[in-house]
Amino acid sequence: AQTVTQSQPEMSVQEAETVTLSCTYDTSESDYYLFWYKQPPSRQMILVIRQEAYKQQNATENRFSVNFQKAAKSFSLKISDSQLGDAAMYFCAYRSALRETSGSRLTFGEGTQLTVNP
Amino acid sequence: KAGVTQTPRYLIKTRGQQVTLSCSPISGHRSVSWYQQTPGQGLQFLFEYFSETQRNKGNFPGRFSGRQFSNSRSEMNVSTLELGDSALYLCASSHRGGLNEQFFGPGTRLTVL
Numbered sequence: 001a002q003t004v005t006q007s008q009p010e011m012s013v014q015e016a017e018t019v020t021l022s023c024t025y026d027t028s029e030s031d032y033y034l035f036w037y038k039q040p041p042s043r044q045m046i047l048v049i050r051q052e053a054y055k056q057q058n059a060t061e062n063r064f065s066v067n068f069q070k071a072a073k074s075f076s077l078k079i080s081d082s083q084l085g086d087a088a089m090y091f092c093a094y095r096s097a098l099r100e101t102s103g104s105r106l107t108f109g110e111g112t113q114l115t116v117n118p
Numbered sequence: 119k120a121g122v123t124q125t126p127r128y129l130i131k132t133r134g135q136q137v138t139l140s141c142s143p144i145s146g147h148r149s150v151s152w153y154q155q156t157p158g159q160g161l162q163f164l165f166e167y168f169s170e171t172q173r174n175k176g177n178f179p180g181r182f183s184g185r186q187f188s189n190s191r192s193e194m195n196v197s198t199l200e201l202g203d204s205a206l207y208l209c210a211s212s213h214r215g216g217l218n219e220q221f222f223g224p225g226t227r228l229t230v231l
Contacts, residue, residue, distance in 0.1 A: 104212055105163050106163065108162075
């Protein structure tokens, strides 16, 4: 079974600064997908960024980028130019590419609560 | 395009009762997944339905069940409620598997007294 670990329960950053959230995972599979989701106080889960394991290039979405290290099974999220609206709980998630056995099932980490200070 | 909707948004039940939660996916989406979110256990996968068939199931007791209708709407049922079933129940829909993005609903907050 796959596991996802986020070792930082809480992080804080000053507005306009950069912050990196850590995520490690464990799997015996070679093909999979990794995601970062954001959950603001409204509890609405929002996809921030995704990475396909077979792609070596790190994904980037505007101010959000990842550092994907497949051999180390590490998938960190970097938020640049932090904004007050970035304050939320961030979850790292894993999904197998084996659709027949795993379907769309997501395995989540414990989450990192990000505070953005003005 | 309307997002994923979940009803009701809030529920209060007592131990021993049963409850049914509903999820309407985004139009055209055939996959619906359910998750339970609690402070202690985090986000845990309950089950997934695709084209009216349960495709995957998490490690929950048989008191938790679900189904999907021909219009892709899904319901989950919890029988003989326990205090530990108090949680936020999230539903997510996607067009199909692969890298297709899963869109989450706002959740149903269930409180068991």
